[in-house]
Amino acid sequence: MSSTREFSQKDLESHNTRVDLWIAVHGKVYDVTKYIQDHPGGQDLLIDVGGTDATAAFEDVGHSEDASEILEQYLIGTLKDHQEVVRSKAVRVIQQSAPLPAKKKSSTLANIAIITSIGGFASLLFLSKGHINLPDKFVQLPKAWLKDLPQIRLPRGGFSNGFISATALCASIGGIIGVQLSKALHIEAGFEKYPPHVKSHKVPKPNPNLARGFLDPKEYKSLPLIKKDQLSPNVYRFIFQLPKTTDVIGIPIGQHVAIKSTIDGAVVSRSYTPTSNNTDLGRLELVIKCYPDGILTGQYLAKLEVGDKVLFRGPKGAMKYHSGLCKQIGMIAGGTGITPMYQLIRAICEDEKDLTQVSLIYANRSEEDILLRKELEFFARNYPRNFRIWYMLDKPPQKWAYGKGFVTPDVMAAKLPKPSTDTKIMLCGPPGMVNASKKALVNMEFQAPGNVSKMTDQIFCF
Known part of the structure; x- marks a missing residue:
């Protein structure tokens, strides 16, 4: 068919079966019937969005650039009357804090008067050189002063005038001392008035x-x-330099790379999770099962020889694991599905600060099919x-x-963590x-994932 052909929404909806499957993405219509077998997310994922506008699901998948290249091979036309929906950006409301009211200085006249009195008294004590009987005078003075206050007179005589002059001098000196003390002791409120102080702490090492x-x-x-290296029938470990x-x-931990090649004149791209990481x-290491009838694996990867060059791109994917993502992780892996799990397991065990607990159920046909067994049992033995x-x-x-046998609900209940807000599967x-x-997990009260x-998601599917 010509890629310029137009299809109505009704035309699109009529092609929604396993043997006749169309989808629309960004106004373009694709016949993905032949791609169902090769879809890395499984056949049912494509079938669920068959006959519909799958743009939202396509964008949310996390590796849409890889899918774009693949989809171009299956383009058959455009969707009639299509209107691109632009997602509105989330608006973040920033609450402006009200300015803090100006705080009054704590050095009031009352404070100055008190400090001046203390200064004057201290000066008088100093100038008297200890000749005043302090306890008696200190106790008796307030009563005498209160009693005689209305009848204060300026007494005559050298002694009285000398005493008054000395008192005035002491008061003056005390006032000066009081003001200086007031300035020295005054501290304005607010944490910003304190001298800067940086807590000493260890500089965290960057996460490689x-x-x-x-x-x-x-x-x-x-x-x-x-x-x-051939690890088991049709399974190889590839190491690239x-x-x-x-x-x-x-x-990043949990993400994958894309491999591209031209096979029989067609560009083919597939995604795989490395077993190596930035340490x-x-x-770059990959463990891949090469199916004899697989377009990329059987016709290309299985035939690779040392020295051959392969095209890579990445990172891709929706998973970006980090320490503290959750407290417990339950994993169910089958066959080569162990590769993304192994990447997370290794990162968690090798990080001494990561306390996440991982429980893995790993299913295979036979004991010979168990991949990365030596590595997995090393982590189980050394990081129980x-x-x-x-x-x-x-x-x-x-x-x-x-x-x-099969991974039954009873096996899951016995080997996986219970549902909680701190648990992921x-x-x-x-x-x-x-x-x-x-x-089975939804029946166990885990939250159902989307397409x-x-x-x-509480249940995350790689």
């Missing part, structure tokens, strides 16, 4: 996992493959307060110490397992 690195979220960059031995990939200098693991196998060996694996787990995962 938040550092920007070699990769760019918009521009693809090539990296050479330096090592390729960064330009410098001190370079970091620059991927692994000079390299942070991490514990429970394996589930379809075909367990004899004397198997863990679970058998994370899911990654085959769509069937993820969907069954979501339903597109967000950081605020």
Whole structure:
């Protein structure tokens, strides 16, 4: 079909089945029927928005730039009478504090009078050189002064005049001392009047996992493959070399990278979560299951040889883990769905200040299919307060110490944390397992997630 063809809303709504699936994004119509199998979020996620305008879900997914490239392959036309909805920006109200009223100075006339009296008395005591009997005079003076106040006269005689002169001199000196004391002792109110003081504290070390690195979220960059190990049937560990031995990939914990290649004349892009992080200098590691019939994995990644260069872009994704996100995390992973979980587990265990408790249920077909087992059990053994693991196998060996069969609600109730505001559940694996787990968790009173995962979800699906 021509990409210039126009479709009505009714046309769009009529294509909403697994075998005939259309979506609209930003006024463009796409036939994504052939993409259902390859969608990293699972088939049901696409089917849920089939036959509708999926723009909001598309924008909220967190890696829409990757999806844009993929969608271009399936463009069939435009949506008639489409009007782009511009989301209003949140308005932040800033409350202006009322100016603090000017505070009166504490040095009032009364204070000066009191201090002057003290100063005068101190001066008199000093000038008398100790000849005054202080206790007797101090006790008797107020009564005599109150009694004789209306009949005060200026007495005659050298002694009286000398005494009055001395008193006046003492009062003057005392007044000067009082004023100086008033200035010295006066402190205006308010914390801003105190001298600045900085609390001594240790400078926190920057989190290496938040550092920007070699990769760019918009521009693809090539990296050479330096090592390729087969971990299990169709599962490989790829190690790519960064330009410098001190370079970091620059991927926050929980996010992923996009890989792009041209296969049979078509541009193909897929997203994968690295098992390495910014503490692994000079390299990027990925664990990927290469399906024989997979367009990118089977026809491209499985055939890579050491020295081949691969195009990468990132970071991408809605998850950006940080210490303190929650107190407890329950994880259910299946197969290669362990890779984003491993990234979080490693970051939590290696951060001595992160007290988050992680409980992982890891499901596989057989014991040989368990990926990163050595690494996972290292963390479980050395960080028992942070991490514990429970394996589930379809075909367990004899004397198997863990679970058998499907991840049932009973298994979840026994191995995962209980619902609370400080608990999150994370899911990654085959769509069937993820969907069954979501339903069971909702029945256990966890909050149901939306079609597109967000950081605020109690149940987060990678």
